[in-house]
Amino acid sequence: MIDVRLLRSEPDAVKAAMARRAKPAILEELDHAERLDARLRDITVERDENRAQINSISKDVATARRAKDDVAAEKLMQRSRELGESEKVLASEFDQVNSALREVLLRVPNIPHAQVSEGVSDQDNKVVKGPLQMPPKFADYQRVPHWETGLALGILDNERATKISGSMFTMQRGLGATMARALCQLALDRNADAFEEIRPPSLVLTSTLTATGQLPKFADDAFSIERDDLWCIPTAEVPLTSLHAGEILKAEELPLRYMAHTSCFRREAGSAGRDTRGMLRTHEFDKVEILAVTTPQQAPEMLVELTNRVESTIAALGLPYRVLEICTGDLGQSHHRSFDIEVYAPGCDQWLEVSSISWFSDYQARRADIRFKNPGAKGSEIAHTLNASALAVPRVWAAILENCRQADGSVAIPEVLQPYMRGAKVISSSSQAKP
RNA sequence: GGAGAGGUGCCAGAGCGGCCGAAUGGGGCGCCCUGCUAAGGCGUUGUCCGGGUAAACCGGACCGAGGGUUCAAAUCCCUCCCUCUCCGCCA
Numbered sequence: 274m275i276d277v278r279l280l281r282s283e284p285d286a287v288k289a290a291m292a293r294r295a296k297p298a299i300l301e302e303l304d305h306a307e308r309l310d311a312r313l314r315d316i317t318v319e320r321d322e323n324r325a326q327i328n329s330i331s332k333d334v335a336t337a338r339r340a341k342d343d344v345a346a347e348k349l350m351q352r353s354r355e356l357g358e359s360e361k362v363l364a365s366e367f368d369q370v371n372s373a374l375r376e377v378l379l380r381v382p383n384i385p386h387a388q389v390s391e392g393v394s395d396q397d398n399k400v401v402k403g404p405l406q407m408p409p410k411f412a413d414y415q416r417v418p419h420w421e422t423g424l425a426l427g428i429l430d431n432e433r434a435t436k437i438s439g440s441m442f443t444m445q446r447g448l449g450a451t452m453a454r455a456l457c458q459l460a461l462d463r464n465a466d467a468f469e470e471i472r473p474p475s476l477v478l479t480s481t482l483t484a485t486g487q488l489p490k491f492a493d494d495a496f497s498i499e500r501d502d503l504w505c506i507p508t509a510e511v512p513l514t515s516l517h518a519g520e521i522l523k524a525e526e527l528p529l530r531y532m533a534h535t536s537c538f539r540r541e542a543g544s545a546g547r548d549t550r551g552m553l554r555t556h557e558f559d560k561v562e563i564l565a566v567t568t569p570q571q572a573p574e575m576l577v578e579l580t581n582r583v584e585s586t587i588a589a590l591g592l593p594y595r596v597l598e599i600c601t602g603d604l605g606q607s608h609h610r611s612f613d614i615e616v617y618a619p620g621c622d623q624w625l626e627v628s629s630i631s632w633f634s635d636y637q638a639r640r641a642d643i644r645f646k647n648p649g650a651k652g653s654e655i656a657h658t659l660n661a662s663a664l665a666v667p668r669v670w671a672a673i674l675e676n677c678r679q680a681d682g683s684v685a686i687p688e689v690l691q692p693y694m695r696g697a698k699v700i701s702s703s704s705q706a707k708p
Numbered sequence: 709g710g711a712g713a714g715g716u717g718c719c720a721g722a723g724c725g726g727c728c729g730a731a732u733g734g735g736g737c738g739c740c741c742u743g744c745u746a747a748g749g750c751g752u753u754g755u756c757c758g759g760g761u762a763a764a765c766c767g768g769a770c771c772g773a774g775g776g777u778u779c780a781a782a783u784c785c786c787u788c789c790c791u792c793u794c795c796g797c798c799a
Contacts, residue, residue: 317758321768331780335726350779357779653755
C-alpha cells in the first residue's frame with residue numbers, strides 16, 4: 274500500500290500522480306483516506322493522553338499504597354476507573370476508523386513512476402524494443418496452432434487433463450512434458466549465477482496473499498482451501514516476497530535475489546470461455562520466477578537487470594519477441610513501473626505475454642513489512658521489491674510448437690533446450706508412444 | 709490426532725501483579741588504559757506510532773498473536789499460533 278504520510282504531506286502530488294492511471298474512482302478513495310487519516314490522528318492523540326493519565330495515576334496508587342494511605346488510593350482508583358471508561362470509547366472508535374482506513378488503503382493502487390507513459394488501456398502500451406528475431410515471412414507449416422501440433426505429436430493431452438481435473442487444465446506427455454521441465458531448468462540455470470534457488474510452499478496463509486496485493490481485491494482469482502484457511506499460490510512471487518516479511522534487513526546485504534520454480538494456480542474467473550484451446554490460459558502451470566529485494570536506490574538498475582535476464586532467455590530460445598512498457602492505464606494495482614515481454618506465435622497469430630517485469634517500489638514491502646537498516650542510522654526504511662517471470666512454461670511451450678514446426682509436422686527443439694532433453698533434437702510423431 | 713514442556717531485547721537467560729522496556733552474562737559500538745591479535749575499566753546498545761522545527765525533548769504501544777480481569781499485566785484467566793519431547797498415523 275502507499276505511504277499515508279506521503280498522502281498527508283503532499284496530497285496534491287499524490288493525487289496528480291494517481292490521476293495518470295485514468296481511473297477517477299481512485300481519487301475519491303484518496304480523499305476518503307485523507308479524511309479517515311485526519312480523524313484517526315485526532316483520536317490517537319486523545320487516546321494516548323487518556324492512557325498517559327491512567328499510567329500516571331496507577332503509579333500514584335502504588336505510592337499511596339506503600340504509604341498505607343488507603344483513602345487517597347481509593348480516590349485515585351475511582352478517578353482512573355472513569356478514565357478507563359472513556360478509554361474504551363476511544364479505543365473502539367480508533368479500531369473502527371483504523372480498519373476503515375486500512376480497507377481503503379488496501380484498495381488504493383501504487384503510484385506510477387514518473388517515467389511511465391500515460392495511457393488508458395493496454396492499447397496504449399508502447400513497444401520499446403523489437404520486434405526482434407522476427408523472420409521476414411512465416412511458412413504455411415508454421416501457421417498451425419500448437420493445440421493441433423501437440424495433439425498430432427501426442428505431446429499434449431488436454432482431453433484427459435479435463436477428464437481428471439475439469440476444464441482449463443492441461444497435460445503434456447512424453448517429450449512435451451520433458452520440454453516443459455527443460456524450459457524450467459533452462460530458466461533456473463541461466464539465473465543461478467546471481468539468484469538463490471528456493472523451493473517454497475505452494476499453499477499460503479491469507480496474510481501472505483494479502484502482503485503481495487492479491488487480497489482482498491483479487492480473491493476470486495485464487496483457489497482457496499477454506500477448511501484450512503490456505504490459498505494456492507498464483508505465482509512464486511507470493512511466497513518469495515513474504516520470505517522476509519516482518520524482518521529488518523541490513524542494507525549491506527541488499528539486494529537479495531531469489532528464484533523459484535513452482536506450479537501456479539489461477540481460477541481465471543474473469544476469463545471463462547477465453548483462450549480455451551491449447552495452453553494459453555490454464556488453471557495450473559509451471560513458472561520460474563526471479564525476485565529481488567532492494568534499497569530504493571538499487572531498484573531502477575535492478576529493473577533493467579531483470580528485464581535483460583528475461584529477454585536474453587527468450588532470445589536464446591530463438592523466438593520472435595518484443596518488449597513493451599505498460600502505460601499508466603494498464604499498470605497493475607501494485608506496480609510502480611513494468612515491462613512485458615511478448616513472443617509471437619504464428620500458429621494462432623498472436624503476441625503472447627510470456628513475462629511481466631515489475632517494480633513495486635515500497636508498495637508490497639510496506640504490506641509485507643520488509644524493512645532495511647543502514648548501519649549506524651536510527652530507524653529503518655521500507656525496502657523495494659521487484660520481480661519477473663524468468664520463464665512461464667505454457668506460452669513459451671506453445672510458441673515453440675508454432676515457431677519451430679517443420680514442413681514434415683515435427684518440431685525442432687531449440688538448441689539451448691537440447692541438453693535438457695536427453696539428447697532429443699526433434700519431436701516427431703515417431704518419437705512418441707501412442708496410447 | 710493424543711500427552712507433556714516451552715515461546716522474554718542481537719544471542720543466552722532471570723523476572724511470575726506496581727519501583728520492569730525489562731536483572732545478569734555474551735555480542736556489537738564508543739571512549740580510556742595497556743608499546744604490538746590478549747586482559748581490564750567506563751559508557752552505550754531495539755522497533756513502531758503521535759506531538760514537536762527531520763534537533764533536543766514529550767506522550768503512547770510492543771516480553772509469540774488476539775481477547776479478558778485489574779486503578780495497574782511480561783507477570784493472573786481464555787482462545788489461537790509456533791517450537792521441542794514422547795506416543796499414534798503417514799509419502
